[in-house]
Amino acid sequence: MxxxxxxxxxxxxNGEMSNDERQAFExxxxxxxxxxxxxxxxxxxxxxxxxxxxxxxxxxxxxxDEFFEDDADISSNKKKYFNWLFLxxxxxxxxxxGGYIYINNLxxxxxxxxxxxxxxxxxxxxxxxxxxxxNEDAPDTMFEEEEEEKQQTQQQxxxxxxxQETTEENTKMDSGDITEKSPPxxxxxxxxxYKVNPMLEGIIRExxxxxxxxxKITFPRKEQTFxxxxxxxxxxxxxxxxxxxxxQVVLYDNKExxxxxxxxxxxTTKDLKNGDFSFSINIELKNGLYYYVMxxxxxxxxxxxxxxxxxxx
Amino acid sequence: xxxxxxxxxxxxxxxxxxxxxxxNHADKVKNYILKQGGSVDDAKDIFQEALIIIYKKxxxxxxxxxxxxxxxxxxxxxxxxxxxxxxNRNNHVTNDELEGYKYDSNxxxxxxxxxxxxxxxxxxxxxxxxxxDLLELYFAKTNMEDIAVKLNLKNGHTARNRKxxxxxxxxxxxxxxxRYQELQNIR
Numbered sequence: 001m002x003x004x005x006x007x008x009x010x011x012x013x014n015g016e017m018s019n020d021e022r023q024a025f026e027x028x029x030x031x032x033x034x035x036x037x038x039x040x041x042x043x044x045x046x047x048x049x050x051x052x053x054x055x056x057x058x059x060x061x062x063x064x065d066e067f068f069e070d071d072a073d074i075s076s077n078k079k080k081y082f083n084w085l086f087l088x089x090x091x092x093x094x095x096x097x098g099g100y101i102y103i104n105n106l107x108x109x110x111x112x113x114x115x116x117x118x119x120x121x122x123x124x125x126x127x128x129x130x131x132x133x134x135n136e137d138a139p140d141t142m143f144e145e146e147e148e149e150k151q152q153t154q155q156q157x158x159x160x161x162x163x164q165e166t167t168e169e170n171t172k173m174d175s176g177d178i179t180e181k182s183p184p185x186x187x188x189x190x191x192x193x194y195k196v197n198p199m200l201e202g203i204i205r206e207x208x209x210x211x212x213x214x215x216k217i218t219f220p221r222k223e224q225t226f227x228x229x230x231x232x233x234x235x236x237x238x239x240x241x242x243x244x245x246x247x248q249v250v251l252y253d254n255k256e257x258x259x260x261x262x263x264x265x266x267x268t269t270k271d272l273k274n275g276d277f278s279f280s281i282n283i284e285l286k287n288g289l290y291y292y293v294m295x296x297x298x299x300x301x302x303x304x305x306x307x308x309x310x311x312x313x
Numbered sequence: 314x315x316x317x318x319x320x321x322x323x324x325x326x327x328x329x330x331x332x333x334x335x336x337n338h339a340d341k342v343k344n345y346i347l348k349q350g351g352s353v354d355d356a357k358d359i360f361q362e363a364l365i366i367i368y369k370k371x372x373x374x375x376x377x378x379x380x381x382x383x384x385x386x387x388x389x390x391x392x393x394x395x396x397x398x399x400x401n402r403n404n405h406v407t408n409d410e411l412e413g414y415k416y417d418s419n420x421x422x423x424x425x426x427x428x429x430x431x432x433x434x435x436x437x438x439x440x441x442x443x444x445x446d447l448l449e450l451y452f453a454k455t456n457m458e459d460i461a462v463k464l465n466l467k468n469g470h471t472a473r474n475r476k477x478x479x480x481x482x483x484x485x486x487x488x489x490x491x492r493y494q495e496l497q498n499i500r
Contacts, residue, residue, distance in 0.1 A: 006477060041484060047426070048433045049452030051369055056326045057434075060361045063331060067339040068357035199383060260341050260387070261348075302380050 005035070009042050193288030194309060197256050200291045214242035215303045217294070219278075224308045233310060236280035237292075241272045246297040254289040265290070269297055285310050316382045323368050334364065338383055342390045349394060359397075363389040366423050393424060425496070432493050436486040444479035451476050 011017050012025050029036045219238035220226075226233060237249065251266040252259045266283055287310055294304040322330020339360060346356035363386055370376050378385060437445065443464060450460045457469035457476075466472045487493050 042480075044429065045433070045480070045483070046452065048430050049448070051372075052430065052434065053326070053365075053368070056323075056368060057361075057365070059326060059328060059331055060364055063335045064357040064361050067335045068343060068353050068360070199381065260383070261344065302384075 005038075009039055012039065013043055013046060190287065193254060193286070195254055196289065196307075197252075197254050197259060197291060199256055200252070200259055200293075200305065200307070215294075216240050217304050217306065220306070220308045222306065226308060226310050228310060228312055231284050231286070231312075232282050233285045234280050235266075235283050235285075236278065238276070238278040239304075240276045242274065244274050245272050246270070247272050247303065248295045248297045249292060250295070251283075251290055251292045254291065259291070287312050316378055319382045320367070320371050320378065323364065324371055334386075335360075338386055341383070341387060345387065345390065346394060351394060355394070355397075359390050359393050362393055362424075362427060366393075366420075366427055369427065370419075370423055389420070392420065396421075396424065429493070429496055432490055432496070433483075433487060436490060437483060439486060440479060440483060443475070444482065447472065447476050447479055448483070 008025060012022065017025060029039055217237065217239035219236060235251070241247075246269055248267065248269045250264045252264050258264070265285070266281070268281065270277070270279055289307060289309045291305065291307045293302065295302050318330060319334055321327075323334070339356075342360050342363075343353065343356040346359060347353070351359075366389055367386065380388075437448070440448075446464055447460060450463065451457075455463075457472045460476075461467065461469050461472040464472070466475060
């Protein structure tokens with residue numbers, strides 16, 4: 001049977017009470033924990049029914065089954081097999097690369113440290129695979145590229161990845177000895193490093209539109225190019241903020257995967273006072289296009305996204 | 314603009330746009346969750362949960378997308394995953410780590426509400442057909458007389474009594490649900 005209390009709760013939640021009735025009922029809620037609990041529950045239930053969307057849930061669930069195939073059973077063996085295969089192929093290519101670097105760059109450090117590279121290469125290759133997850137065919141491309149030149153191009157890219165990782169692992173400022181003394185031998189690699197990242201380009205546009213004027217970057221200028229004689233770049237940020245805040249600065253290279261996997265070149269936080277700010281950091285950067293994202297640490301709100309590029313003289 | 318299309322499509326449950334969202338973003342989230350040690354099933358659930366949360370937030374009048382859709386989606390997925398870790402492994406994830414991914418102050422509340430609603434939903438599904446129809450119609454603001462006609466009940470009065478019993482049944486089930494009790498303790 002519908003009792004008096006439930007009827008009242010219903011009227012209250014539906015806004016069907018007069019002012020006096022409502023005030024009396026709210027006073028009753030304050031004094032009666034059981035009643036308060038009941039009202040909260042019915043309110044939750046109401047919200048639940050208002051917000052639930054079985055049609056959307058069903059559609060998402062179907063898509064989920066389609067796009068998130070649980071391929072653990074099938075692929076775990078396959079994956080192991082591929083990992084070994086990659087390792088072997090990788091090692092062969094690495095030896096070739098070692099020789100290549102030796103001849104071309106007279107910089108045989110990587111070759112000497114091949115035992116370190118062994119681990120890093122495995123890691124890099126595994127990560128490459130992870131990135132290709134869900135696309136079973138992807139690993140085959142390794143074998144399709146038969147011309148030696150192409151293999152070297154790819155290896156050069158792996159080398160860059162390794163270098164990036166190493167840079168990240170040794171605290172980012174470390175100038176180290178992992179420098180690339182001569183420009184990459186092939187022009188297309190250079191172009192790769194300057195390609196725009198469509199994902200970040202989207203944010204740059206979004207940012208311009210949505211951010212208010214309580215935060216501004218005055219340096220670097222929009223799409224500035226830095227010319228440098230050596231590998232260490234003095235990355236300087238200047239601007240002003242109208243309020244005190246803790247800002248996180250994250251620097252990414254131009255690869256789309258770097259941003260989506262959060263593999264940054266640099267990540268640091270700064271306490272900004274109200275007014276102008278200027279800070280700089282020495283960092284080893286190769287030729288290429290870079291993006292930096294400035295976020296308010298506390299809220300995650302994106303304050304500024306911009307890009308610059310580095311050209312070595 | 315792509316961002317607005319995604320939000321609009323989500324609000325309209327547009328199958329074409331929903332498929333686009335999965336095509337363009339599912340792999341990224343899957344890779345992230347796998348890298349963090351989660352399973353493909355975790356990734357599937359988290360992805361769906363994140364989209365439901367965006368859907369719910371987008372319904373609010375003050376909703377504003379301050380970053381690109383993909384960033385927002387991945388951020389919410391990260392947040393949900395870290396929360397799950399925290400729940401399962403008893404505070405292995407510090408609050409600090411969660412803070413970094415807080416996109417707005419209401420996000421955590423929306424996520425908690427959504428967890429609660431998932432518990433409501435599974436218990437709601439255990440009710441009989443008449444009860445489910447009745448409650449759905451009632452909360453869609455159908456009046457009792459119309460409900461009686463639709464569900465072949467004697468009259469509005471019968472419908473009201475029936476609704477009351479169904480609601481009590483649902484309430485009893487939810488409050489007996491262990492997951493619900495756990496959630497109440499978190500708050």
